[in-house]
Amino acid sequence: MATATWTRRHVLSLEDFTSAEYDTILQTAASCREVLSRRTKKVPALQGQVVANMFFEPSTRTRSSFELAAKRLSADTLNFAPGTSSLTKGETILDTAKTYLAMGADMMVIRHREAGVPHAIATEMDRLQTNVGILNAGDGQHEHPSQALLDLFTITSLLDFEYPRLKLLADKKIAIVGDIVHSRVARSNIWSLTASGAEVHLAGPPTLVPQEFTEYVQGTGDQAESPIPNRRLFLHWDIEPALKDADFIMTLRLQKERMTAHLLPSLREYHQRYGITRDRLKLCHPGVKILHPGPVNRGVEISSELMDDPQFSLISQQVTSGVAVRMALLYLMGSGKS
Amino acid sequence: MATATWTRRHVLSLEDFTSAEYDTILQTAASCREVLSRRTKKVPALQGQVVANMFFEPSTRTRSSFELAAKRLSADTLNFAPGTSSLTKGETILDTAKTYLAMGADMMVIRHREAGVPHAIATEMDRLQTNVGILNAGDGQHEHPSQALLDLFTITSLLDFEYPRLKLLADKKIAIVGDIVHSRVARSNIWSLTASGAEVHLAGPPTLVPQEFTEYVQGTGDQAESPIPNRRLFLHWDIEPALKDADFIMTLRLQKERMTAHLLPSLREYHQRYGITRDRLKLCHPGVKILHPGPVNRGVEISSELMDDPQFSLISQQVTSGVAVRMALLYLMGSGKS
């Protein structure tokens, strides 16, 4: 596995990722996928290294994916259980991180419900002149880089299985549909997809669209041009123009809690306006594929039968890609260590 | 370890197990027990394979036993924690299972408080043409095959340590005492023990005996003949006829919650009528042995001093057998995989 172009110690955000970095991750993930197809799906790449999974916000799915990725690379894993931790005893998060550092953690995978926590820990680790790598596994409504990277790996692999790379998306149209404003997944995907040169179209209810975009919408009716210079990003309040000729649809998970906060009408009405259905697919490019970060609310973001239709749904490939991409990230971040 | 006769992908129920299958498991478990007696109690049989322990109903004891069995075979394990899972986010159980499938789980060990869940997952895995193996670790009041198999391994090993096999029980009498109706352990044991040709006698309070048996009881006073054709199964409301000349007594755990549902008199009265005591052992065959799936309510199902008496109690051997039998199951189910 080649690591020539990798110099990044932490993976916190995709905002400043270069094309070369995306391509290194995609190629390394392809190598990891090859490992996962072998008889013995394990390599000793990170033997003796310790990956601490620090999920201050619980998540079985993402935590299991990182844990499995670490084990496939022969790393030892430590799982931090927030409920039973010193945090309830009043310890600060930085002190918790420093404790895991002192225990010998080589990498920390961090999820927290507040934006910026992984970044703050990374800054502290650098200030202490350690070479611990921090991986953001989702911070508040900010970013979720490994999810966006696995989405990228899933769709570029579809276009060229052996040699997935960013530029394959240059002439594609991708729709991101749903609760944009609260979605760290959307935010990370916007960075990676627009970096590829693809046209990215966001569609969602006005209450669930980022404030920073609304001025653009107000200027142009229901469509806005990109607030990010030189990137092709468009915004819609209706789903139809976003889906028109789209090559990929990324649906976002709807947090049902939003409804109680009156940001949303009923689930039924949401599905009627923004749900992906077989009918709406007719607007898209014939070979359109659907992604969802999971877990899906069947019949809300997407109709139940469409979710299970392998002709359109990439949902299960996304989960599989997740292990390969997380192996790639841990491998790239960890290989300079020992 | 020989696997010649094994073709079963899932282990969900013992209802349709053949003699050859029982004997394959018993012999493989004997080999695993031999591994556990070595200096290094580990074999690389399942290296690189992933066993997902999906205990939707929490259980430290059974989960630890499966986890240890998997680790002794060098498999990687993933533990699913229901409290922190996507299920609380509204994901269906089948979607959860498909997520673990997509992550690369080779086998799933499933416990759920509702009968049929492991079977439903296995059906879905087959429909998707995967070769994932599903192991029922207890579903509602339905079955708990690995518990019945470890009971079988414990008692047949006592009769022939080197070559435990089903037919050793052909002329034995076995009493199963307690809360039959709510016991998945009893249900699985009834299948395996009657398959051996042994005489199986059930004894318990009328409220805790399966409905399907009561017509037999009503026909014959206090004893009923087997509702399963060609199997020697008898039912009693008093414990004495069940214990008479018994070679083995299987006591069942009493769920104290049953009492609040008025299905039971006091614990003291239960112990008086159905508790295993030194006095009651006099009714049995002199070499009688006692089993209990644990955890024991001391002084309820069995007197505390009897539980600790190695002359009679097989309780700790059962736990030890559990690891060997679960190794055997994972080995047999997993060996065709890679």
Place this chain on the structure above:
Amino acid sequence: MATATWTRRHVLSLEDFTSAEYDTILQTAASCREVLSRRTKKVPALQGQVVANMFFEPSTRTRSSFELAAKRLSADTLNFAPGTSSLTKGETILDTAKTYLAMGADMMVIRHREAGVPHAIATEMDRLQTNVGILNAGDGQHEHPSQALLDLFTITSLLDFEYPRLKLLADKKIAIVGDIVHSRVARSNIWSLTASGAEVHLAGPPTLVPQEFTEYVQGTGDQAESPIPNRRLFLHWDIEPALKDADFIMTLRLQKERMTAHLLPSLREYHQRYGITRDRLKLCHPGVKILHPGPVNRGVEISSELMDDPQFSLISQQVTSGVAVRMALLYLMGSGKS
């Protein structure tokens, strides 16, 4: 790694530890620290052995340290989760321990909020003629031997990195400050530090000082001589005489719950009377170092900026020492096993 002088099966208390035993642990921990500095921080010393972490009282920090120590020695680990355990089903603690014994645990690391539980389990394991080793990871207000041993390793390593040994402390003065009476850490440290010949000075609020010491205090004003024969142990109600010319200060974690029990004034008042500040350090020996078992209440036991000052604080070294010392304990206890 040399184990010549080690014959102890369990580590429950430091009360009867010999100098030779302390030195064996310190030397073995130094070897383990060397392993942790290698490229691959792992040795196969305990391959195939099972370490059961039975934390009846939750603790992420100590449990992670033991888990990592076990994994560095290639042991398999089992984590017992009290919330989901059979204990809630009424099983006794001894029965739980016997279950893990029967499953094949070679060592059990036990934390419980009641004093004496690890000792009771060890007694039962011996009575059953097993060779399972029990390691007390904190029992009530009684002892926490591995914490005191890591403190000892931290400070003796500072005096002679290559060859840490007990007698290096013979002419040192060590202050232990805070909630002495409720601290298992203090209790274990008193045994090890006084055994070294060091002068140990305790200082804390009268309500937080052990009853057994108060008669000594009453006899001599505000200072008492050692209630342990031949050991140099002194007691103060003010912090100043304890700190005077001290070489090491061990601060204890303040349990905020104590305040609600009216055993303590406000946190502010506590800090004013017993908090370690830059000003108070002037009383000490110029090279004084500060220890704290963690997690620290910043600004209570110790001022926040002092805690982060590497010139004085050994807190992060303590955490690192913890893994090496726990490796040493598991190695010494386990090496005679297989």
